[in-house]
Amino acid sequence: xxxxxxxxxxxxxxxxxxxxxxxxxxxxxxxxxxxxxxxxxxxxxxxxxxxxxxxxxxxxxxxxxxxxxxxxxxxxxxxxxxxxxxxxxxxxxxxxxxxxxxxxxxxxxxxxxxxxxxxxxxxxxxxxxxxxxxxxxxxxxxxxxxxxxxxxxxxxxxxxxxxxxxxxxxxxxxxxxxxxxxxxxxxxxxxxxxxxxxxxxxxx
Amino acid sequence: xxxxxxxxxxxxxxxxxxxxxxxxxxxxxxxxxxxxxxxxxxxxxxxxxxxxxxxxxxxxxxxxxxxxxxxxxxxxxxxxxxxxxxxxxxxxxxxxxxxxxxxxxxxxxxxxxxxxxxxxxxxxx
Numbered sequence: 001x002x003x004x005x006x007x008x009x010x011x012x013x014x015x016x017x018x019x020x021x022x023x024x025x026x027x028x029x030x031x032x033x034x035x036x037x038x039x040x041x042x043x044x045x046x047x048x049x050x051x052x053x054x055x056x057x058x059x060x061x062x063x064x065x066x067x068x069x070x071x072x073x074x075x076x077x078x079x080x081x082x083x084x085x086x087x088x089x090x091x092x093x094x095x096x097x098x099x100x101x102x103x104x105x106x107x108x109x110x111x112x113x114x115x116x117x118x119x120x121x122x123x124x125x126x127x128x129x130x131x132x133x134x135x136x137x138x139x140x141x142x143x144x145x146x147x148x149x150x151x152x153x154x155x156x157x158x159x160x161x162x163x164x165x166x167x168x169x170x171x172x173x174x175x176x177x178x179x180x181x182x183x184x185x186x187x188x189x190x191x192x193x194x195x196x197x198x199x200x201x202x203x204x
Numbered sequence: 205x206x207x208x209x210x211x212x213x214x215x216x217x218x219x220x221x222x223x224x225x226x227x228x229x230x231x232x233x234x235x236x237x238x239x240x241x242x243x244x245x246x247x248x249x250x251x252x253x254x255x256x257x258x259x260x261x262x263x264x265x266x267x268x269x270x271x272x273x274x275x276x277x278x279x280x281x282x283x284x285x286x287x288x289x290x291x292x293x294x295x296x297x298x299x300x301x302x303x304x305x306x307x308x309x310x311x312x313x314x315x316x317x318x319x320x321x322x323x324x325x326x327x328x329x
Contacts, residue, residue, distance in 0.1 A: 117247030122266075126236050130267065134274045135286055142288045142309060147270060149308040150291070150301045152244065154269050155262055157300070159248035162258075174251035180261045192298070193265075194272040 122148040157192065158183050237263050 106114060128144045161183035162175050169179075187193045241262055245254045277290035288309070295301045 113247060113249075115247075116243050120240055120243035120247050122237060122240055127270065130236070130270055131274050131286060134271060135278060135284070137285060139286050140288070142312070143286050143291065145308055145312055146288055146291045146305045147273065149304050150273070150295060151266050151270055153301045153304050155241070155244055155266055156248045158262060158265060159245055159250060163249050173249070174254050175245070175258045176255060177257045177261055180258050180265075184265065194269065194276065196272060196275065 120152070122151055124148060127151070157187065161187055235260070235263060237266065241266075 103111075103114065124144050127148045128139065131139050131143065131147060158180065159175070162179040163173065165182045165186070166173060166175055166179045171179075184193065188195065238256075238259060241259050242254055245259065245262065246252050250258075273291065273294060274286055276294050277286040278284055280293065281287055281290040292302070292305055295305060
């Protein structure tokens, strides 16, 4: 999955300082946006600074070299996983560069929408409360992170399907409940919405 | 599902006279995600001001999704507990969600390592 922020982990000092900036703000509140915020801060600054973009791709190339030396150092590891990893990282970096080019050519409205898309998240506290009220016992932080992540993807799938429906019916956004309901009906028929209420009894 | 909820809501409205409140099947629970869902819907392509009814429907759907996943996760692996492995297992058939969970957990690990390294550097100096 393309993420211009991916390139940043190599630039550790830069990243941790920005992560530290977020700390006082996000630690008190939920950590929800924190995972996407450092990425966003870096992305926003990169979209405004074309010079910085080149720096980052240089550092990415440097990171490849580091991979090479560690490869020589640990010869007893099979070479194939290393090759695959390098290939995957190269594909990753291509994708990241393409994303950077794309984002730098966004109009103001598109930038706003993209920012909302990246930054919006479910509050971790509410999700944690919800899960704990169902299980009755406490859950780990990773569970909350995973659950909020897939809930956001789920919401996205519904909105996208509803927009398809809206366009197909020749209407315009904002989305109306009838679009949402039709989207749910379609997703249900594709089994993309979990439903354990009705169990079909085949042979009676 | 959503249609049934809406019909029930309409009947309740007539009886209670609670006037204009689309309750839905989940009762009069306070809206948990109204603000965040609005931003999210705009990010996903809807209008900048989505309809409140649509946001409500989406919130109900998300809560139902979380509930279903939690119940399923409780029934597999270690019973009565929800663990990350269970969630990953349940999501394995859906490529988008699977990739997203993997990304999130990987990034979380990286962030934790970065923060730890930064704290140790601070502590040293």
